[in-house]
Amino acid sequence: MSVQERKQRERAERERLIVATARELAEQQGWDAVTTRRLAERIEYSQPVLYSHFRGKREIIGAVALDGATEMAAVLRAATAATAAGPRGRVAALARAYLDFAAANPAVYDAMFQLDGGLAFAQESTPEQLKDAFAALLETLGEVAGEGVHPGVFTEVFWAALHGQATLTRAGRLPAELIESRVELLVDRLAVV
Amino acid sequence: MSVQERKQRERAERERLIVATARELAEQQGWDAVTTRRLAERIEYSQPVLYSHFRGKREIIGAVALDGATEMAAVLRAATAATAAGPRGRVAALARAYLDFAAANPAVYDAMFQLDGGLAFAQESTPEQLKDAFAALLETLGEVAGEGVHPGVFTEVFWAALHGQATLTRAGRLPAELIESRVELLVDRLAVV
DNA sequence: CTCCATTGTCTAGCGGTGCTAGGATTCGGG
DNA sequence: CCCGAATCCTAGCACCGCTAGACAATGGAG
Secondary structure: OOHHHHHHHHHHHHHHOOOOOOOHHHHHHHHHHHHHHHHHHOOOHHHHHHHHOOOHHHHHHHHHHHHHHHHHHHHHHHHHHHOOOHHHHHHHHHHHHHHHHHHHHHHHHHHHHHHOOOOOOOOOOOOHHHHHHHHHHHHHHHHHHOOOOOOOHHHHHHHHHHHHHHHHHHHHOOOHHHHHHHHHHHHHHHHHO | OOOHHHHHHHHHHHHHHHHHHHHHHHHHHHHHHHOOHHHHHHHOOHHHHHHHOOEEEEEEEHHHHHHHHHHHHHHHHHHHHHOOOOHHHOOOOOOOOHHHHHHOOOHHHHHHHHOOOOOOOOOOOOOOOHHHHHHHHHHHHHOOOOOOOOHHHHHHHHHHHHHHHHHHHOOOOOOOOOOHHHHHHHHHHHOOO
C-alpha cells in the first residue's frame, strides 16, 4: 500500500512541477514559447508524460489559470483587508490590486481570461477557484452597488471595466502614463458611496 | 504605360481579395482556421503569393483590423446620428452599437483588439483608421465626460469598460442574459448628463 | 518577328507545432 | 525468482508559417 501512496504522491508532485514550469516559462518568454517539447525538456521528461497528466496543452493552460485564480483571490482580499478607510477606499485598493496583479503576472492573467483553458465560466460547473475569485470581488463591490442595483451585475460591470483597462493597457492600446487617473475616474463614477 | 496600370489595378484587387477572404474565413471558422495554405487555396493562388503582398500572417491580420476600424467608425457614427434624444441617448446608442458590432463581427474585433496585427496604438504612427475609430467614440463621449475630466481619458475609460464587456461576454466569462442591464448601468454611472 | 531580360508564379522543402502509436524497460506482488 | 502490469521513451503523423530556387509568361529592343 505504502508504495502505491508514494507513487501517487510523486505523480501529484510531478503534476505541480508541470504547471509551475509552464507558468514560469510563459511568464519569462510568453505563451507562444510554451511548447510541449520545451516544457517536456524543462521538467526532464519526454513529451508523452505531459499527456498522462493532461489531455493537452489547453488543459495545462487551464491548470495555470486555476492556480492564478486562487492567488488573485488572496491578493484582492489582502488588499482590501489592509485598507482601513471606508468603502470608497476599499474599492480603490481593490481596483489597484487587480490591475497590479494583471500587470505583474501577464501570462497567468492571459491563461485566466484571454486564452482558452477549456474552463467553464459563469455556470454551475465553474471550478471553485474561479467562483471564489469572483466572490472576492463581490465582497467589496457589493457594498457600493447602490440601491436597486443587483450586486452581482454591478460586480460584473466593474470587473469588465477593470479587465478592459488591464488588457488594453498591456497590449499598448492605452497609453501607460494615465493608469492612475483612469482607475480613479472609474472608482469615482461607478461606486456609490 | 496602360499595361503597367492594369497590372497595378489587378494587384490591388487581389490584395483586397486576400483580406476579404481572410476575414470571411476567420468569421466562419475562427482565426485558427486561417492558415496560409487554406487562404491561398481559397483565393486560388499558391502560398508564396500571399507573401508578395504581406510580410506574413500578422500583416494580414493587421489589414483586416484596419478594414474593421473603418467599418466600426461608420457604424458608431451612424448609430449616434440616428438618435434624436439628448447626450444620454446618444451615449447609450453608441454603447449598444459598439457591443453589437463586437458580437456580430467577432473575428474582426479580435483582429483589432485581441490579436497581434503588428499595428501601433495610441501613438503618432497609429494608422489613420484606428485614430478615426477612437475619434468616433470621442465625439459622443466627450460631451458627457463631466467637468474637470479630460475627454480623452474619459473616452479611454468608457471604451475599456465596453471592451471588457465585449470580450468577457463573448468568451463566456459573463452570462449573456444580462447584457442590456450591464450596458444600462455603465451608461448611467459613467456618463454625466 | 525574334530574342532576351524581367516579372510573376509555383513546386518543394525547412524547421517547427500538438499529439499519439507501439515498443522497451522498470518494478511490485505472488 | 519470475511474471504481469505500469511507466516511459523513440519515432512519427499531419499540420503550421515561411522561403529558396526552378520554371513560365510577357513586354520591350533590335
